[in-house]
Structures are given as structure tokens and as C-alpha cells.
Amino acid sequence: MKAKVLMVQGTGSSVGKSMLVAALCRIFRQEDYSVAPFKAQNMALNSFATPDGAEIGRAQAAQAEAAGVLPSVDMNPVLLKPEVDYRSQLVVMGRPVGTLESTEFGDRKELLWDVVTSALDRLRSEYEIVVIEGAGSPAEINLRQGDIVNMEVALYASSPVLLVGDIDRGGVFASLWGTVSLLDARERQLVKGMVINKFRGDVSLLAPGLTKLEELTGAPVLGVVPYFRDIYLPEEDSPASGNVAGPGTGEALLDIAVVALPHIANFDDFDPLKREPGVEVRYVRSAVEMGTPDLIILPGTKTTVADLQHIRENGIADLVVSHARAGVAIIGICGGYQMLGQTIADPYGVESGQAATSGLALLPVDTTFVAEKQTHQVSGWVSSGIGLLEGSEGVHLEGYEIHMGSSKTGRNSEGRIPFQLSLRSGMAVEAGDGHIGVDGWTLGTYIHGLFQNAELRQNILHRLAERKGVSLPLGDGAFSQSREYDKLAYLIRESLDMRRLRRIVGLG
Secondary structure, three states, X not given: OOOEEEEEEEOOOOOOXXXXXXXXXXXXXXXXXXXXXXXXXXXXXXXXXXOOOOXXXXXXXXXXXHHOOOOOHHHOOEEEEEEEOOEEEEEEOOEEEEEEEHHHHHHHHHHHHHHHHHHHHHHXXXXXXXXXXXXXXXXXXXXXXXXXXXXXXXXXHOXXXXXXXXXXXXXXXXXXXXXXXXXXXXXXXXXXXXXXXEEOOOHHHHHHHHHHHHHHHOOOEEEEEEOOOOOOOOXXXXXXXXXXXXXXXXXXXXXXXXXXXXXXXXXHHHXXXXXXXXXXXXXXXXXXXXOOOOEEEEOEEOOHXXXXXXXXXXXXXXXXXXXXXXXXXXXXXXXXXXXXXXXXXXXXXOOOOOOEEXXXXXXXXXXXXXXXEEEEEEEXXXXXXXXXXXXXXXXXXXXXXXXXXXXXXXXXXXXXXXEEEEEEOOEEEEEEEOEEOOOOOXXXXXXXXXXHOHHHHHHHHHHHHHHHOOOOOOOOOOOOHHHHHHHHHHHHHXXXXXXXXXXXXXXX
């Protein structure tokens, strides 16, 4: 018997689709249903490695976590990772297969529709409920012909659709009504309810508008979700604008500057740092914003060479080098690690047209891009106890790798290998990862999710604080992502007409 389905679509990007899917996955899980998320095509630079080494969108991994199941490639069979404004790397069933130009979007259905429907069918045979997420808006009529992610999926699955609008950005009634109006008759029949997200104030003020909206669309408003700041969910893509700041407020004990690269990837690596008391994390885009931080982080990126050139042109690269030479702590992750090295070679044109590029020369590492992408979940331990890692030797760590480069150090290079891996995609290995400079204050690694490891994270922060001559408040270590999903589920239960929603899904 095929699983029941419910699809969440939106009036645009970032209106709350991913959030609502995660909440519904948690709610159905709490009600003892086996539930899985699904998004046919995701366009995002935040990605995740599944247990078997496939690459999917970070949002679907988070939704699977909310559902209490392991993430699988069937949950996001097509992933687009933007390289430039008009081209994206195309990842199909967890593996890169080439690039997709914007002019080829109309051909997606012919190329990928069987992949999408097969993945959805497999999920529906394995679970009792599948909660489907759309992308952007179903009313993007210029892209309708090649649709593989919105109404074509709903029609294929005969799925009821919830339409979400964001009132915080304004014009929510026009957005909801306009979206429904641009759908054809078959599609409008699938819209079984609407949700208004990010409302601030007294909900009773909306009542006349809600009544009129229901008259216009013929679909009920199932509820109004309040704007919230006290529930943490991994963001799907691009750092929140509120996290981009100038030289720092001076109020925090530790100031951490993350370089906001144009194609920054997996930036949620640094969210655990923001939750630590006494720590400020800023995303900086220009040299004038850098200030004098205690730690500079070069994050992952989809386009290492292009983003390295960008920070050279805007002055950030010179600041990173000068700060490092002055003793400021530097951490590079994935593409940021590659930037810290001596050279970046691309003999096969994997990423750019440049066969060789000079790095920042802060670590004795040479990187070569190869055609095969490495995507693994990994675990291991800290194998070096100097500088940033003093007191952490032997500490267990877990994370994941997503990269197309291989980085090596020369035989006579100064410094050490900071991490030793024991498992990669479930297979036993004996492999070193990364490099830490001879003074211990410049560190590079391919491991995403490094700061999710609480003991290692807090050790690093306390080393920075000790060096600065300050004492950080003791974190209680009580953060639980599972508890955040429970909080979100409670909020959505309180905000929506759940009895009506269950009827829409066919749960009685």
C-alpha cells in the first residue's frame, strides 16, 4: 500500500516550506507514523552526506532527523549546487553527473522525471506518510514547462497541497491569491489549505482578510504561525542577513569572524558556536568589517578558486594573512582549508579554467582537484594536541566530507595532522585529515560538522579565551536538536487546525 502524501508549496522562496515540512514530519512521528520527507529538486549550497555516502540537500537531512529516520538519497534525488549565476552542478541520486545551464531548465523533465518519480515511489512503499516540499513557487509560469518539483509532483502523487505565504515580507494576501490564480484548474483543486507564516501581533486583526482570502481562493486558511526566534533549525541556504555584521559589538568575550564567501557552503557548520555563551559569530563580506577577531574562519565553498580571487580583490585575503602572521587563530574548512594551502591545481578543469592557483600559503598543503567527489560520513579522534587543540588530543569527533579536492603535505612540511579518521561511510579506515601549523593556531580540515562535537568545540573556545585572558561562562551543554524539533512541533500544533489537516491527509 502506498504511503499517504501531503505537499507543502509556497508563494516564493524562504517563506517557510522547509520549516513546515520539518514540523509535520515531527508531528506525524510523534503520532507513531513512519514518515519521510521528499523534495524532488533542491537548489542549495548547503548539502549533507548520507550514511552510504550520497549527497543530498541539508534541509532534507534535517527533515529526516525530525522524522526520526536516517536520511537517504531518495529524499532529494536531484540537487543543484550553483557555481555561477547561470550554471549549477547537477547532482543526481547523490552523485555529480555534470552541470546544468539555466537555458536547459526546460529540459529537466525529459532528463530527470523518471528519477524523481522512482525515488518518490520507493519512499511511498517504505513509509506510511511522505511529506513533500516544493521549491520556489508553483506560479513561476516561465518555468512551468519543465517543472519537476512543484505541481507536476503533486499531480503525479495526487497529493493535497498546503500553500504557505510569508506575511513578514508584506503582500501575503496578494501572494497567496496571485499564486492560486496562476494555477490551472487541475492544480487549484489540489490546494486544500493555506498557512500564513511569520506573523507578529494579534491574530484577530487578520480575521477579515482571512475570510476574504478563503472566498477568493476556495481554500481554507488552516492557521497563522507566529514569528519565532527561540527555535533553532538549520537554514537551507545562505547565511541569514542578520548574521552579517561589522567589526563586532565588543560585548562578547570572544569575537569570531566567518568570511561570507560568495558561494559559501555548509555555513551551518558554525551555528553551534553561536549558541555558546560569551561568543559572537559574525559573517563578514568586506575588509572593513573584519575588525580584530579572536578567530577567523574560512568556510566551505562550491567554487574555491573563484571565491579565493574574490577575497583577494576585496582585501580580505591580505587581512587573513596579516592576522595569521600576528598570531590570530585561523580555521579553514573544506574549500577554506584549500585556500590556506600553497597551491590549488585543477588539471582536468573540474572547477575552473585555471590550471594552477596560488593559495594563501599559511599551511604547507597542495591541493589537486579530481573528477570524483568525496562524500562521506566520518568519525575519528583528535590526533594533535597543540595550539587550538591543546587539551583535545584523543577527543572523539564525528562529521562529514563533501569535496572534490585532495590535499597533501610535503614530507618535510612543518606542522602536524590534527585528526585521525577511523570510519568513513561505515568502513574502517586509518586516514589522517587536515593540517595544523607548527604553532598550532592555523588549522585546516575537510570535516564539516566539526563544531557539532561539543567537547572539541568547547575546548577550542576555552583555548581562545585563555589566550585572550578572559574566562568564558560554562555552557550547560544541554542543547538538543531533537528538543528543538519538539518545540517546533508544539508551535505548529498550536497554530494550525490539526484536525482539519489530518482529514486532508486522509488520517481520519
